[in-house]
Amino acid sequence: xxxxxxxxxxxxxxxxxxxxxxxxxxxxxxxxxxxxxxxxxxxxxxxxxxxxxxxxxxxxxxxxxxxxxxxxxxxxxxxxxxxxxxxxxxxxxxxxxxxxxxxxxxxxxxxxxxxxxxxxxxxxxxxxxxxxxxxxxxxxxxxxxxxxxxxxxxxxxxxxxxxxxxxxxxxxxxxxxxxxxxxxxxxxxxxxxxxxxxxxxxxxxxxxxxxxxxxxxxxxxxxxxxxxxxxxxxxxxxxxxxxxxxxxxxxxxxxxxxxxxxxxxxxxxxxxxxxxxxxxxxxxxxxxxxxxxxxxxxxxxxxxxxxxxxxxxxxxxxxxxxxxxxxxxxxxxxxxxx
Numbered sequence: 001x002x003x004x005x006x007x008x009x010x011x012x013x014x015x016x017x018x019x020x021x022x023x024x025x026x027x028x029x030x031x032x033x034x035x036x037x038x039x040x041x042x043x044x045x046x047x048x049x050x051x052x053x054x055x056x057x058x059x060x061x062x063x064x065x066x067x068x069x070x071x072x073x074x075x076x077x078x079x080x081x082x083x084x085x086x087x088x089x090x091x092x093x094x095x096x097x098x099x100x101x102x103x104x105x106x107x108x109x110x111x112x113x114x115x116x117x118x119x120x121x122x123x124x125x126x127x128x129x130x131x132x133x134x135x136x137x138x139x140x141x142x143x144x145x146x147x148x149x150x151x152x153x154x155x156x157x158x159x160x161x162x163x164x165x166x167x168x169x170x171x172x173x174x175x176x177x178x179x180x181x182x183x184x185x186x187x188x189x190x191x192x193x194x195x196x197x198x199x200x201x202x203x204x205x206x207x208x209x210x211x212x213x214x215x216x217x218x219x220x221x222x223x224x225x226x227x228x229x230x231x232x233x234x235x236x237x238x239x240x241x242x243x244x245x246x247x248x249x250x251x252x253x254x255x256x257x258x259x260x261x262x263x264x265x266x267x268x269x270x271x272x273x274x275x276x277x278x279x280x281x282x283x284x285x286x287x288x289x290x291x292x293x294x295x296x297x298x299x300x301x302x303x304x305x306x307x308x309x310x311x312x313x314x315x316x317x318x319x320x321x322x323x324x325x326x327x328x329x330x331x332x333x334x335x336x337x338x
Contacts (some may be wrong), residue, residue: 161192
């Protein structure tokens with residue numbers, strides 16, 4: 001099978017100088033410097049198919065950024081291999097630049113004191129775009145991202161949401177086959193986040209762009225991606241379809257009941273009352289102890305139902321559990337949800 005991204009037993013170790021303790025510290029450091037090895041990425045392997053949208057997540061220091069830097073060719077691995085559409089990034093950075101687009105939420109690729117359109121013009125030259133091709137693509141992205149009022153403003157005058165739209169549009173000018181997004185919604189308000197997520201997903205669906213997204217925002221993962229890869233301490237913890245993560249890890253449901261009666265009693269093992277007021281009760285149900293059906297049956301027996309909803313807990317709670325489970329695993333184990 002032809003993969004957009006293929007990573008095989010990828011490792012990255014850093015050799016860092018350590019500070020000696022005791023007397024004559026400075027002299028020791030000069031005459032006999034001591035070093036230790038940090039294993040940032042520890043033999044991870046995964047493939048991403050063309051057009052897939054994958055959330056690549058983990059806590060701070062998990063190895064996400066190091067992996068992304070190896071995929072862009074900025075860093076060379078200590079061992080293992082990676083390919084992006086058949087190219088080894090650190091051996092073919094120039095060729096690879098035509099195939100990938102990158103957006104880093106905390107680092108701008110736009111010229112700060114100039115209008116975003118100037119960066120667009122520069123990118124047209126960098127990527128050898130024909131003038132007619134560039135004009136057509138720029139107009140298309142301006143219309144899609146609603147950039148018309150923004151292009152002639154200096155970037156420093158744009159809001160975070162406006163700048164991020166320009167960042168993503170700039171990264172897509174050359175129609176990259178792979179889009180690497182690092183915290184694209186950081187610092188944005190709710191409306192701007194929703195807009196960015198919709199635009200990324202729509203472009204991926206319509207143009208077949210592969211997306212690898214790193215984010216601490218579970219909304220980014222749920223609304224953009226269909227698959228999630230979790231790493232921690234440089235090791236792969238989980239590689240699963242997004243829906244399977246919920247199925248594998250959600251052991252609780254949130255049940256909200258509305259009744260004709262002012263008060264309703266639900267007394268079952270594994271059921272905790274979250275909120276109760278007149279005609280309304282919200283419960284957290286451990287479905288390993290008590291099936292949802294028993295809760296519904298008791299609610300029917302104890303009152304006249306007006307409404308009942310059953311919801312999963314927030315994905316954020318599931319991700320926290322994944323991190324906690326990963327931290328408690330023996331060194332060579334990993335969690336997989338099929």
